[in-house]
Amino acid sequence: MTKNHSSIKCIDITYEGHADCQHCAIRQNDFLADVDVVKYEHLLKKISQFSYAKKSTVFFEKSPADAVFVVRKGLVKLEETLSDGSTRIVRVVRQGGVAGLETFLDNGQRYDQTAIALQDTEICRVPYNVIKGVITSDPDFYKAVLKEWHRQIEASSRVVVEFSTGSLKQRLACVLLMLINEANRNALLEIEMIPIEDMAALTGVTKESVSRVISEFKRCELLTKSGPHKMLFDEVSLRKIAEK
Amino acid sequence: MTKNHSSIKCIDITYEGHADCQHCAIRQNDFLADVDVVKYEHLLKKISQFSYAKKSTVFFEKSPADAVFVVRKGLVKLEETLSDGSTRIVRVVRQGGVAGLETFLDNGQRYDQTAIALQDTEICRVPYNVIKGVITSDPDFYKAVLKEWHRQIEASSRVVVEFSTGSLKQRLACVLLMLINEANRNALLEIEMIPIEDMAALTGVTKESVSRVISEFKRCELLTKSGPHKMLFDEVSLRKIAEK
């Protein structure tokens, strides 16, 4: 099995037949943080791990839902189709975040959005019955799941507000700062860029307008190219612009 | 008792000491729809009903939370204070909607937003222990509550998207159409207007820009004044503008 819900470029990288939760680098940050890996080993074995290439789809809007997806690395956008057929990004899931959780809580049968990787992304696929299994013997876990959901909704509504108020410069600085991955933070602050078109979709402007601002950032050396789709950030200056 | 959480103009209009759930006109539309009014009469008696004057506050951000609020009539905005001290409307609750539900599900102790009536509004205050009581003897009700929460979040994210994409004309047409209250719908389609400043906050522009567009709508007779804060709508034309 090298493919999952995605139509393209999704590779199963599950370690020895199941995800290695015990040694997972981001476990302390996700909604499974408080789950006892030894006690629930049999359940956690059902978690599989996938690598999604940039632009590949994790799940499709309206497709049947039977699992949630934890982002281990990378970035995923969730977009909805509007009545006029156009799409709009309604949420962005970063490292440690979960996509599709609402379908589990709502007993929904289908995903509400299409999830697409904005960067090369690693994801753990957690089937519903893993969560259900943990809840059955540990009802308090339900609260942890709810809490996580709430946290996400808060975060995403804040993101929508941040990305849609203030000048375009400010908004784009916010988008760029979002790309900074705390876990991968290093002295140089090298970031994987997302396509200009996605930045445009996030901020609600045209890609030309985004390009003009990003070009200006480059000229001012707030951004410096360091490799394919890689940039060095002047974090301090970007934060100054974002908050001004 | 004539005041509640609000600092101004909130009148208890509870009927004979408790809300008259059995004859409530909107019960079929809210999250309590499936609750057996006879079986839970003792609990539902704890629900009280209030009338909030325009601009009065239903609850304050960060204040202790012990109840959820069902909007029976009118319109309520939920706003959050941003880091720079400014506020932004993050959700609008219409007839049949619930405010504050997230604090219940999350076991949160405080409200995340400030809720302010945009029109003269009637609200049922449902204490936590009413919901808890129903869930205790009818665990499936929990799912109904979750479903309602999900429905709300969906609706509000869609609203945020609608109000922040497209031309200002389109966005304002969407805002106006939101004011149409299905339950009060009549041939003339008379609507209670909300202040221009709030329309500006919803669409993320200045009040002058809103005023220019609204004035143009009036000149084109898409809107016609019919009383204090009352307008007749040309619904068909407004929908055309909203979707174009």
Add this chain to the structure above:
DNA sequence: CGAATCTTTGAATCCTCTCAAGTCTTGTGG
């Protein structure tokens, strides 16, 4: 290397903002 895709840039136009001055409403108090 080369083709496809993404990005940059220009110029004219349109839209929104700002600041400022007026006008209209509304609800209150006489």
Add this chain to the structure above:
DNA sequence: CCACAAGACTTGAGAGGATTCAAAGATTCG
């Protein structure tokens, strides 16, 4: 019931952004 004051709304003009359309220039990946 009317007049008035406070607040809400309207309108103008100039400046600044963002959009559109079009064309050229880079990047990336096979």
